Amino acid sequence: MTPKETLHKWIDAFNKADVEAISDLYADHAINHQVANEPVVGKAAIKQMFADEFATAEMTCIPENIFADGDWAILEWKDPNGLRGCGFFQIQHDKITFQRGYWDKLSFLKLHNLPIPQ
Numbered sequence: 001m002t003p004k005e006t007l008h009k010w011i012d013a014f015n016k017a018d019v020e021a022i023s024d025l026y027a028d029h030a031i032n033h034q035v036a037n038e039p040v041v042g043k044a045a046i047k048q049m050f051a052d053e054f055a056t057a058e059m060t061c062i063p064e065n066i067f068a069d070g071d072w073a074i075l076e077w078k079d080p081n082g083l084r085g086c087g088f089f090q091i092q093h094d095k096i097t098f099q100r101g102y103w104d105k106l107s108f109l110k111l112h113n114l115p116i117p118q
Contacts (some may be wrong), residue, residue: 003073003091003110004066010089010096011075014061017054023047027095036105057114 001009005023013021016076025047026032026043040049053059065076075087085103089096110116 001094002068003071003089004068006091006094006096007066007068007075007089011061011063014059017059019047019051019054021089022050025096027092027097030095030097030099032096032101033103034098034103036103047095083107 010022010025013025022044023043026027026046028043029041029043030043030046031039032046032049040046046100060079061075061077062079063075063077065074067074071092073089073091075089076084077086083103085101087099087101090098
C-alpha cells in the first residue's frame with residue numbers, strides 16, 4: 001500500500017469513528033502529536049485517545065487536498081462546521097509511525113460545546 005492509500009483508509013476509519021480500524025493503521029511505537037495537545041506515544045495510547053475523542057464529539061474529516069512524498073502523506077481537511085486543519089503522516093511498511101496535526105483547538109471546543117480549559 002502507498003502512504004496515500006493508507007491515508008485514505010485512515011480517513012474512512014476516522015469518519016466511521018472506528019477505533020479498531022483506525023488504531024490498526026498505527027505502528028506499535030507510533031507517535032501522534034496534535035500540536036494543540038501533548039504527544040500520544042504508542043499504539044495502545046493512540047487507540048485510547050481515539051476512543052475518548054469519538055465518545056466526546058462527532059467528527060468528520062472532509063479531505064480537501066492529499067499529497068504524498070516518499071513515506072509521507074499530507075492531508076488538508078475541513079469539517080462540516082467550518083473547522084480546518086492539516087495532518088502530516090509518516091507511513092512505513094503500511095503503518096503510521098508519526099503523525100502531526102494542526103487545527104484550532106478553541107474553535108473545536110466551541111463548535112462541540114465542550115468545556116474550555118482555564
